[in-house]
Amino acid sequence: MSITTFAVAGATGRLGRHVVDVLTERGHQVVPMSRATGVDIITGQGLAEALTGIEVIIDVASWHSSDQDAATEFFRTSARNLHEASRKAGVAQIAMASIIGADKATAGFLAAKKVHEELLLSGPIPVRILRAAQFHEFVGQLLDWQQGDVAYLPAVPTQLVACRTVAEELVDLATAPAAPGTPIPEIAGPRKEFMAEAAQLLGARRGIKVVGVEGSGMPDAEIAANGGFLPSPHAKLAGPTFEEWLDTQP
Numbered sequence: 001m002s003i004t005t006f007a008v009a010g011a012t013g014r015l016g017r018h019v020v021d022v023l024t025e026r027g028h029q030v031v032p033m034s035r036a037t038g039v040d041i042i043t044g045q046g047l048a049e050a051l052t053g054i055e056v057i058i059d060v061a062s063w064h065s066s067d068q069d070a071a072t073e074f075f076r077t078s079a080r081n082l083h084e085a086s087r088k089a090g091v092a093q094i095a096m097a098s099i100i101g102a103d104k105a106t107a108g109f110l111a112a113k114k115v116h117e118e119l120l121l122s123g124p125i126p127v128r129i130l131r132a133a134q135f136h137e138f139v140g141q142l143l144d145w146q147q148g149d150v151a152y153l154p155a156v157p158t159q160l161v162a163c164r165t166v167a168e169e170l171v172d173l174a175t176a177p178a179a180p181g182t183p184i185p186e187i188a189g190p191r192k193e194f195m196a197e198a199a200q201l202l203g204a205r206r207g208i209k210v211v212g213v214e215g216s217g218m219p220d221a222e223i224a225a226n227g228g229f230l231p232s233p234h235a236k237l238a239g240p241t242f243e244e245w246l247d248t249q250p
């Protein structure tokens with residue numbers, strides 16, 4: 001199938017703006033959906049109009065904090081609304097970004113993403129999921145959430161990946177037919193690193209001292225510390241590394 005019309009939910013976000021760029025560079029028509037563009041996937045405002053003539057939705061909208069209950073409620077409502085509006089508009093497929101480890105999570109934002117996956121998969125429109133590692137761009141948010149000149153971040157292994165890399169993979173997947181019986185695809189960066197160490201590199205630029213701590217009260221700290229949220233053997237690994245990416249940032 002030659003898909004040409006996409007709507008991107010969360011088009012102004014860290015990942016969403018790259019998804020819009022990739023689609024545009026490949027010559028597709030893109031309708032950006034976020035509250036900033038007048039489309040609210042929670043209240044439904046502007047949604048039916050935005051989906052007129054759309055063949056595929058890429059859902060990269062997100063809740064702004066790590067609160068599990070609030071995030072779950074956001075994804076519950078967005079999944080229901082996107083399916084309902086897609087059914088009415090004749091959308092053929094929804095592709096969504098999830099997080100590596102969502103299937104193993106018992107708490108926190110990752111557990112909310114597990115619910116997000118399940119609810120999207122249970123709706124009437126075919127859904128493709130891409131699980132990504134934490135974004136290079138997310139490290140800055142972790143620092144933003146801290147107060148003062150010293151940031152305490154978990155010294156857990158991760159395999160950070162660039163949003164642009166995830167966007168390219170997600171756009172490929174969004175137009176691929178369903179592949180029953182195959183594992184959910186994953187995308188991660190080229191090498192294992194520790195979240196606190198990556199944050200130290202960024203912190204040095206911002207004048208923030210970063211201290212790595214065990215667990216630091218994060219949900220599922222033991223699973224994370226044991227590498228339980230690292231990519232599966234079938235994951236695609238692609239650069240740039242965090243350090244290479246940081247060198248390209250203004």
Ligand SMILES: NC(=O)c1ccc[n+]([C@@H]2O[C@H](COP(=O)([O-])OP(=O)(O)OC[C@H]3O[C@@H](n4cnc5c(N)ncnc54)[C@H](OP(=O)(O)O)[C@@H]3O)[C@@H](O)[C@H]2O)c1
Nearest residue numbers: 010012013014015034035036040041061062097134135138
């Ligand atoms: N952060 C990571 O490291 C990571 C890793 C793997 C996967 N993911 C997943 O990737 C996706 C994107 O994450 P991100 O970090 O790029 O998110 P983000 O930067 O927080 O962006 C969220 C986007 O959602 C939009 N949005 C929020 N509420 C909305 C509403 N009611 N209606 C319409 N749009 C709304 C926001 O725009 P407005 O505010 O203008 O509405 C924004 O464009 C999420 O599903 C996330 O779980 C994230």
